[in-house]
Amino acid sequence: MKIKLSYLLFFCLSLPFYSTQAFQHDAYLKVQENLKQGWHTYNHSSILSYVYMPGNFSVKLSLKSNNIGLYGYMGDAYISTKVKRPEQVFPIAYSANGDYSEVLLTYEGIEVNIKSANINDELYLLVTPIKYSGLKPTIVLEGGILWNAAGTVQKDGHTIIAQLPQKKIQVQATQQATKSILPINNPYLAFDMEGKIAFTSKAHLSLANIEQAIETVKLKHQKSLEQYKNQAEMVSIIQNAIGFNTTYDPLNDRVITPVSRYWSESFGGPFVLFAWDTYFGAYMASLFNKDLAFSNAIAITKSLTPGGFVPNYTSGENRMSADRSQPPVGSTMIREIYRKHPEKWFLEYVFDDLLSWNNWWVKSRATSENLLCWGSDSLGDASANTWQAAAYESGLDNSPMFIDVPFNKKTHLMEQADVGLQALFIMDCEALGDIAQILGKHKIAKQLKDRAAIYKKALGKLWDQETGQYLNYRTDIKAFNQVTSPTNFYPLLINLPKQSQADRMISHLQNPEEYAGDWIIPSIPKNNKYYQEHDYWKGRVWGPLNLLVYLGLRNYNTTYKAELVEKSAKLLVDNYKATGGYVYENYHAIAGVGRTPDEIINQSDNFYHWGALLGFISLIDEGYMGKPLQKISK
Known part of the structure; x- marks a missing residue:
């Protein structure tokens, strides 16, 4: 009875189970202002779309094969894919702030190297042909205004001209355009592949000028990696994985990092954010890009459902999984980002949402024995209130740990207490309590400490002396489940x-x-x-x-x-x-x-x-x- 009363007291004292996006902290607005400057690969539907912000003006590179019997015009380009595509994009480099990028593009036997640089908010592009066979291919530069933003675009000779509310931009080529009829709705320039060709928004620059400017930015990027010594190559890989997947969300006017462009497209675009994936991505970004780390962590935390929890996913047009969440790693990852970049406004901005989410686990996923089970509520997407949706909540969609475990449609829970969930929740309580202490919320910090102790005591009962492991516990048949995974080692996280x-x-x-x-x-x-x-x-x-x-x-x-x-x-x-x-x-x-x-x-x-x-x-x-x-x- 004392435990139940302590829960009731906690819920009465805690903050609301929802978050409003109406209020945006000045520091957060500054983060977005920093991220939305100059030219970046922020268009989710093509890695070769270079977008000027603010203004949403894009110039997109593409290829056209002129050999008979092939696909012809390439169109959009993706690195990531789970379906076969005619183009392949191989990432070479992406700088910490996105001012430099380099890829290798192959399409229908054509191979080109493409480098980009953002220098004082001016675009520099260099396309270097490597090989092709048959007829000479065509390089295409398409201009357009993205996401229904204001402005106009037109072609004039070998220049694409954009008139934006803020300014006029002219992107010119170092080669004369040729006549080529392509299935493109926007103004475009086409060029025979006759050697290196460059494009820039900076007037009166030669191919050599542009090439040298890009090389300077490339060397600066390479120099920045030297601080990581023997880990420089690893940091470069991580910067590529984060940078090339970073895009703009026009619905919420923010720069974010979905797991991949393919997944954003498969959810209908322009983005999809998964909960624990995004927190981990924010943590990695904090190594080299503070603003991007803050933006991602805030984006997923502020996606709270009406039920007061961070959803399994949130995507364009306000779609989200209102029935289920994902592993509670948010408070821990946010504290780690703060450890790297100790700006208190960041913690203040997300604290209420994190607390709401922490409360929700107790309200919606706990048994009377203080054990936590994965679940799925009635209101949600097409899979709501099913075994599969509960498995999705775990993040381990088809793990054998859940096979043959019943799903109770009345309680909305899998009938299995989960070691991994219990340990991550305790870790969340401890991290969030630490955040509360930093913010001077000492009473809430004490409540979170007490909550962690209650659930840690319950988790201790899931130790199986015979096998020497913590085991998931079937709540329907009152027995351990011998099927394990790496999540059974999560009690190590909390020193249990x-x-x-x-x-x-x-x-x-x-x-x-x-x-x-x-x-x-x-x-x-x-x-x-x-x-x-x-x-x-x-x-x-x-x-x-x-x-x-x-x-x-x-x-x-x-x-x-x-x-x-x-x-x-x-x-x-x-x-x-x-x-x-x-x-x-x-x-x-x-x-x-x-x-x-x-x-x-x-x-x-x-x-x-x-x-x-x-x-x-x-x-x-x-x-x-x-x-x-x-x-x-x-």
């Missing part, structure tokens, strides 16, 4: 197990019949009957699982931590080099690749930002992110 218990837990990670091997950590043990299927969360290696297990290992004395750091980085870098720059959504734990030649393509998006977490672990390990999970307010 004693060292002797942690040693037994880690022995499972070191067991070749379970998790040990060249490519770690598989998302289910090798001795699970579903492992050989290697279908998504049935065995593949995932960056967020490795990151969270690594953070937990930091709390204990173990040699396994070094092995996890080394092998995670190797998996990422080996694939990045072998594929010409891809960062996969997940990796095949048997073959050690992002995709095997014979598997269906949609097992793993080839350019998904959280894949870079595998390398980000090594940066944390070398101290570039401070001491994660440690209290700041003490």
Whole structure:
């Protein structure tokens, strides 16, 4: 009874279960102002669309093959895809602030290198042909105003002219345009591929001038990586994964980083944000771009549903999963971003929303025994109030941990208390309590500390002495579920197990019949009957699982931590080099690749930002992110 009364008191004292987007902090507006300056690849539908902001004026590069029997005009270009496309874009470089980018583009046997630079809000583009066969291809530069913004665009000779409310912009080429009829609605310029060609919004520059200006920005970018010493290559990979996936959301007038352009398009555009994915992306961005980190963390936190929680996803036209959330890593990641960039307004701006979300877990996902279960409420998308939606809430969409576990449509819960969820929620309470202390909210901090203790005590009961693990608990049949995954190691995050218990837990990670091997950590043990299927969360290696297990290992004395750091980085870098720059959504734990030649393509998006977490672990390990999970307010 005392526990129930303490819950009631907490709910009465806590802040509302919803957040308004009407109020925007001045510091947040400044963040967006900083991000919306100059030329960047912010159009989600083509990586080769260079957008001037403010103004939403785009010039988009494309190719046309003139050989008979081929696709002809290329149109949009994507790096990431789960479906076959005629073009391939290989990312080479993306600077911390986006002022420099470089890609390799292939299309119908044509291969070109494309470099861009933003210098004093002027655009510099250089296209260098590498090879082609047959008839001479055509390079196309299309001008347009995006997202129904005000302005006009016209072609004049070898120049695209945009008249915006703010200014007039002229993008000119270093080569005379040719006549080419293409299926394009906007003004465009077409050029024979006869050697290097450059484009710029800066008047009276030659090809040599533009090439030299771009080279200067490139060298500056390369110089900036030197501060990371032996981790410079890793930082470059992470900057690519974040930068090339960063786009503009015109519906909310903000710059954000969806997991990939493919996923944004598959949700109808112009964006989709998944909860824990976005928090992890914000954490990575905080290494090199404070404004982008703040923007992403705020964007997902401020997406609160009417029920008062951060949804599984939010996308264009105010679509969201009103029935379900995702793993509660928000308060922890926001505290880590604050550790890197200690600006108190950031914590103040998101605190009420984080507290609302924390309260929601107790209200909507807790049993009377203070155990937490994944679930899905009645109001939501087409999958609401189903087993599958509850599995989606876990973030591990088809994990064998949930197979044969009933879903109760009356309670809206899976009938299984989840070790991973319980540990992440406790970590959320502790991080949010620390944030409350920083903000001087000492009463709420005490309540969160008490809440963490209650749920930690309940989690302690899920220790199975026989197997030496914390096990999920079937609430319907009152028995442990022997099916495990890396989430069963999350109690390490909150210092729950004693060292002797942690040693037994880690022995499972070191067991070749379970998790040990060249490519770690598989998302289910090798001795699970579903492992050989290697279908998504049935065995593949995932960056967020490795990151969270690594953070937990930091709390204990173990040699396994070094092995996890080394092998995670190797998996990422080996694939990045072998594929010409891809960062996969997940990796095949048997073959050690992002995709095997014979598997269906949609097992793993080839350019998904959280894949870079595998390398980000090594940066944390070398101290570039401070001491994660440690209290700041003490």
